[in-house]
Amino acid sequence: MWPYIPELLDRPVPRYTSYPTAAEFGPVDESFHEAGFDDLAPEAAVSLYAHIPFCETICWYCGCNTGAANRAHRLAAYLDALHCEIETVSERLGNRRPITQIAFGGGSPNAIDPVDFVRLLDHLFIAFDAFDARLSTELDPRSLTDEWMAVLGRAGFSHASLGVQTFDPELQARIGRVQPADNIARAVDGLRSHGISSLNFDLMYGLPGQDCAMLAETLEQAVTLRPDRVALFGYAHLPAMIKRQRRIDDSDMPAARERFDMAALGFDLLVGAGYEPLGFDHFALPGDSLAKAHDEGRMRRNFQGFTDDDCVALIGMGASAISSFPDRLVQNAKNSGQYRLVAGANRLAAERGAMRDAMDRRRGAVIESLLCTGAADIGHLETSDSLDADIARLRAFGLLDAVGDHIRLTEDGRPYARIVAALFDAHRAPQEQRFSSAI
Ligand code: SF4
Structure with a gap:
């Protein structure tokens, strides 16, 4: 059992998906962004990330930069801007090779029409000559249609991450994400049948009203479906900063000790079920590429969490997307209207960033x-x-x-x-x- 040391745990700390963290970013302009490309060695391996800031329905706990996908005009205008940014970035990047990975996140990439998604993917393949890149995406099982799963299979996606959070119907209602267990099972079966070989479940502990027994029940259901990876996050309730969390009744949030016990229980149950612990909140089945990277000392940390991607630069495209160059970090405009304005004018969309000396x-x-x-x-x-x-x-x-x-x-x-x-x-x-x- 891990030792519980409250005086250490009462101090908030970053998740360190970068250093300096995004909280240290200050205003930057296009020339700052441009210099990141100029200083990149021609042979440097590059990965791409495309941000789709839309979801079918918005979960109350969510801290992501996303909005409802219910306005077709706004969605189409955003995708137009993203296509412009793909052109702008590919020109800046020139003929650098190779593109190691292309990742889609959000939001929920599957909130857009699969035809629009295929257009986006084709554009990325052609603009960056990225036909050999490893493909991964985040997915919302609630809106994952058969057509979407078939598209992912045909396009050659190998990795997908499913937002699961909890299997408990009562907790789901309390956090505004109602998602029957059948929904998850259907997504897992469908994705596997289309050749997506590495599936991740995002799960949460520390939810309002949650206790160890409820978490154990969720983990039991999760491991029955045998996801290749599990990310077990502590829910961060920050309603002063994240307005949508104010809809959550926080009258019975678990105390710090209960959160700690849930994290420890989650660790024990997942390890007991055959998962290898990676870092502080990820788990993978032995043989999964992330577990192998961990065992070989190659696991890295970037804006998507723990990864086996060894790219030198990660180029983020879309509103709020962050790019990581060796000497600087750059974040695109967060507001999607502002992003559309700048990216749509074929300009780099940098808004904030930081040098790394x-x-x-x-x-x-x-x-x-x-x-x-x-x-x-x-x-x-x-x-x-x-x-x-x-x-x-x-x-x-x-x-x-x-x-x-x-x-x-x-x-x-x-x-x-x-x-x-x-x-x-x-x-x-x-x-x-x-x-x-x-x-
Ligand atoms: S589906 Fe995911 S990104 Fe969208 S609101 Fe829910 S948690 Fe946030």
């Missing part, structure tokens, strides 16, 4: 290594008395081992991985109120 890159590498492998060499970082004291404190709790400049999380330290990583985040103190609890 040499020290940022070193700090980022330590944070990524801690989260992905549970260990890091910190000899190339500046030391300070306060860092030494923090490390000594975590060692005294039994969460961390240190030999020379090498630090390693112990098994007890696994749930504290983000807290350990935050020791190396030079920005964390002024921004901490924006993040969620580590558990």
Whole structure:
């Protein structure tokens, strides 16, 4: 059983899908975005991400940049702008090869018409000569039609992530995502029959009214369907920042201790069911490409979470999409109207971003290594008395081992991985109120 140390867990910490995190981004202009492409080595492996900020119905807990897909004109105008951005980005990228992966997320990519999706995919293939790229997408099982699954199979998608969250009907009603279990089973069977070989379930603990027994029931149903991967996230209830969460009755949110117990239970049940734990909240069946990457020390962390993608640059397209270049991070305009205006005029749509100087890159590498492998060499970082004291404190709790400049999380330290990583985040103190609890 993991040790429960409330004084460590009451401090919000980032999820570190980048370093610096998006909370540190400041205003940037098109030339900042352009320089990211200019400085990219011609042979650098690149992956692409396309953001579809629409969903059939909006879940109350959702913190994503998405809106209802009920206005055909707005949706069509957005896709037109995205096609423009594909042209703009492919010109900036030139003939660089290879394109390693193309990922679709949102929102729910399957909120758009499958014909529109095929047009988008064809355009990406042709504009970037990306016919060999690995294809993945997020999907909402509630609106996943047979036609959609057939399209994904014919296009050669190998990976898909399904928003499941919980199988409990009562909890589903409380978070505004009613989704019968048959719906999930149908999506799993259909996607597998069309050749999508790696399926992920996103699940949540810490939901209002949820207890360990309810989580256990959900996990039991989940593992029966044998998803190749499971991401088990703690629900972050931030109604002051995320307006749609105000619809959730939060009168019986689980206490910190209950959240911790649910995270621990989830870990035990998934490991007991044969899943390999990866990082602090992902699990995969042995043999899945992410588990292999983890075992071989190749697992990475990017805006999509843990990944086996080893690209040098990840180019995000669409409203709010983030691009990661070796020396900078760039986020497109979040507001889809503003995005349409800029991208539709064949301009790069950068709105915010951050440079990554040499020290940022070193700090980022330590944070990524801690989260992905549970260990890091910190000899190339500046030391300070306060860092030494923090490390000594975590060692005294039994969460961390240190030999020379090498630090390693112990098994007890696994749930504290983000807290350990935050020791190396030079920005964390002024921004901490924006993040969620580590558990
Ligand atoms: S389907 Fe996914 S992206 Fe859309 S509102 Fe629900 S949780 Fe958010």
